[in-house]
Amino acid sequence: MNCQELKDLYELYALGVLEAAEKAEIEAHLARGCENCKRGLADALALNAVLLGIGPAETPRRQLRHRILASIGYERPGWFWTGALAAMLMLALAVWLGTQERERASQLAEARRQLLQISGERDRLSQAVWFLSDPDTRPASFGRGQEAAPRGYVFLHPQLGVMLIASNLPAAGAGQAYEMWVMPKTGAPRPAGMFQSDGMRGLQILSGPIDLDALDAVAVTVEPEEGSAAPTTMPIIMAPAGD
Amino acid sequence: MRLLNLIPAMAAFALLQVALWRDDDAGLVRRLKAHEPKAMADLYRRYGRVAYSVILRIVRNTAIAEDLTQETFLHVWNRVGLFDAERGALGPWMLTVARNRAIDHIRSQVRRLEANAVDFERLERPGRFVGLEESALTVDCARRLKRALEKLNANQRTVIELAYYEGMSHVEMAERLQQPLGTVKTWMRTALEILRTELSEAAIA
Numbered sequence: 001m002n003c004q005e006l007k008d009l010y011e012l013y014a015l016g017v018l019e020a021a022e023k024a025e026i027e028a029h030l031a032r033g034c035e036n037c038k039r040g041l042a043d044a045l046a047l048n049a050v051l052l053g054i055g056p057a058e059t060p061r062r063q064l065r066h067r068i069l070a071s072i073g074y075e076r077p078g079w080f081w082t083g084a085l086a087a088m089l090m091l092a093l094a095v096w097l098g099t100q101e102r103e104r105a106s107q108l109a110e111a112r113r114q115l116l117q118i119s120g121e122r123d124r125l126s127q128a129v130w131f132l133s134d135p136d137t138r139p140a141s142f143g144r145g146q147e148a149a150p151r152g153y154v155f156l157h158p159q160l161g162v163m164l165i166a167s168n169l170p171a172a173g174a175g176q177a178y179e180m181w182v183m184p185k186t187g188a189p190r191p192a193g194m195f196q197s198d199g200m201r202g203l204q205i206l207s208g209p210i211d212l213d214a215l216d217a218v219a220v221t222v223e224p225e226e227g228s229a230a231p232t233t234m235p236i237i238m239a240p241a242g243d
Numbered sequence: 244m245r246l247l248n249l250i251p252a253m254a255a256f257a258l259l260q261v262a263l264w265r266d267d268d269a270g271l272v273r274r275l276k277a278h279e280p281k282a283m284a285d286l287y288r289r290y291g292r293v294a295y296s297v298i299l300r301i302v303r304n305t306a307i308a309e310d311l312t313q314e315t316f317l318h319v320w321n322r323v324g325l326f327d328a329e330r331g332a333l334g335p336w337m338l339t340v341a342r343n344r345a346i347d348h349i350r351s352q353v354r355r356l357e358a359n360a361v362d363f364e365r366l367e368r369p370g371r372f373v374g375l376e377e378s379a380l381t382v383d384c385a386r387r388l389k390r391a392l393e394k395l396n397a398n399q400r401t402v403i404e405l406a407y408y409e410g411m412s413h414v415e416m417a418e419r420l421q422q423p424l425g426t427v428k429t430w431m432r433t434a435l436e437i438l439r440t441e442l443s444e445a446a447i448a
Contacts, residue, residue, distance in 0.1 A: 008432045011439075016343070016361035017412045042374040047388075047435075047442050049263050049335030050380065051407060052297050052342055054389045060295040064309050065287055068316045074280035112310055116317065123321035161276075161324060193278030207324020208276040227280060 001025045003036040010037070010044035071120060073177070073196055074226075127205055131155050131163045138212070142239035143168070150202075154218045154239040162192060162206040162218055166237060169197040172222055179223040180204045181231060185216040192218070194227050215241040263334030264380035265289070272328035275320065283320060290334065291316075294341040301345035301408050311348060315341045326369035334380060336372040343367055346410035361410070379446040391441035399434035402427060 006026055012018050013026045029037040095103050131137055136157055143151025143166075152166040164180055172178055180192040192206040204220075220237035221228075271289070274282035294315050299308040318340050326336065343363040350361070378384070392400065405411040405419065413431065417424045 008435060011435055012406060012413075012431070014339070014366060015406055015410070016346070016363060016366050017406050017410055019412055019414060038374070041371070043376065043379075043439070043443075045335050045339070045372060046332070046375045046379045047439060048407070049332070049338045049375075050385050050388050050442060051392070051403070051438065052338045053263060053293055053334075053385055054392065055296060055300050057292065058296040058299050058308075059292060060309060060312065061305075064295070064312060065284075065291065067309070068287055068291075068313050069280065069284055071313060071317060072278075072280060072283055072320060074283060109306065109310075116310065116314055119314070120317050120321065123317070127321070127324075191277060191279065194280055204278075205324075206277060208273075208328075 003029065003034065003040070006037065007040055010040040011048055014041060014044045014048055071117065073194065124203065124205065127207070128163060128165075128203065131157060131160055131205070134160065140218075140239050140241060142237055150220075150237050152237075154241075156210070156212055156215070156218075156241060158212055159209050161208050161210050164202075164204045164218060164220065164237070164239070166197070166202045166220070167200060169200065169202045171197050171199045175225050176222050177225045177227070178202060178204070178220050179227055179231070180206065181219045181221065181235075182206065182210065182215065183217040183219055184214050186214075189219065189231055191227065191229065194223070194225070212241065217241055262380065262382050263338070263385075264332055264375075264377045265334075268333040269328045272323060272326055272331065272333055275323040276326075276328065278320075283316065286319070286337075287316060290337045293334075294337055297338055297341045298345040301342065302348055307348065308345075311344045312341070315344050318344070322369055327373050330373040331369065332372045332375040332377075332380065335375060336367070336369060339367050339372075342407070350410060376446055379442050384442060384445040387445040388438060388442055391438055395434050395437060398430045399437075402431045403434050403438075406431065 001022075006022075006029065009018060009022055009026060013023060018026070026037060026041075030041070132155065134157055137160070138156045140154050140156065141152070142154065143149045148168075150166045150169040152164065152169075155163040155165075157163075162180070162182060169178075177194045177196055179194050181189040182192045183189045193204055195202055195204040218237075218239045218241065219231070219235040221231045221233045221235050223232060271282060271285055275286060291312065295308055295312045298311045298315070299305065302308050302311065315337070319337060326333070343366070347361075347363060392403070395403070401420070402416055405416050411419065413424060413427050416422075416431075417427045420427065
């Protein structure tokens with residue numbers, strides 16, 4: 001098929017509803033860098049998005065925001081969640097008193113939530129494997145030979161970013177978290193994300209291209225849980241990029 | 244048929260007042276790439292409602308829609324490193340991921356996964372969302388497209404609904420509607436042509 005014949009199919013391809021033969025035709029054009037098909041697909045993605053955005057506006061419960069932010073470690077359960085937990089316990093009691101079918105539905109919902117958490121962890125691990133398997137990744141160690149200090153590696157990649165793996169890293173105190181910093185040779189440290197330790201180990205990934213020539217070191221400080229724009233404590237990890 | 248009964252109600256749908264392209268999306272993407280937790284809060288403020296609305300329209304269950312919305316945001320959070328902050332269209336990517344999570348869910352419910360697996364990961368790769376026409380992603384364009392959608396005939400609206408909100412192929416639609424495959428393809432081709440033209444004219448205007 002030529003591009004003219006494919007022009008009616010880009011939207012359906014982007015939706016994943018094309019039959020295998022038509023899908024293969026478009027993918028073959030895209031694989032050989034066909035500009036018509038790339039333009040057609042970009043326009044189709046725009047049309048699909050606008051069409052999806054036309055519809056009944058629904059408002060999710062406020063708890064959804066808390067759930068999403070909690071899932072990345074941004075918000076911890078507070079009084080609001082204590083109330084929600086109490087409500088859930090009462091609901092669980094009602095479920096227990098109800099039919100076996102409802103109990104099973106509740107268990108399934110819980111399993112699904114756990115699966116989401118596991119899925120998030122799996123994604124992080126898969127990112128880590130990606131980092132480690134790329135030949136352009138450059139490792140640098142820190143804390144080697146020091147018994148008490150956190151030790152481990154940072155992995156630097158010009159396109160993938162920075163990954164830090166630390167062991168011997170105690171849990172941050174209450175209301176605190178670890179913050180990674182990218183320290184340029186000149187200029188101020190740049191925040192590179194918050195993370196927690198499980199009591200022994202910590203893993204943090206800053207995704208995205210990074211100028212390794214301008215990078216002096218990767219550091220970690222203890223900061224308030226909501227993060228800081230600039231370090232407020234002395235680094236507990238300082239890994240020189242040129243190590 | 245349940246779906247056909249729902250179609251006339253489309254005229255009464257409230258429009259989601261969300262621009263799918265904002266000049267400050269690039270800054271938000273850069274902060275997401277740095278895994279700034281506050282950026283996730285901003286992403287949710289910007290696209291949480293529209294993502295949830297799209298998902299709920301597909302799965303029609305608020306508890307499942309919340310789970311899938313959470314899954315959508317985690318997916319974006321974990322893959323934003325591959326997104327082009329300067330040229331990428333964040334809104335369309337978010338809605339595509341949201342829609343695909345919901346379609347994946349309903350497909351698994353009716354056991355269509357094994358029969359006709361869809362590689363959504365491939366279709367929603369962040370790198371695909373570059374080069375989209377910014378001027379087509381405005382609220383004004385959405386309004387015009389909604390009016391054009393309402394002007395489609397019932398058959399055309401039905402096939403659009405089945406593809407976008409039920410994830411059906413031409414063959415599956417032909418079976419569901421008990422119509423010849425060629426007829427279904429014609430309805431779809433005509434409907435998309437009308438919508439495509441409308442959006443393109445709206446973007447220029």
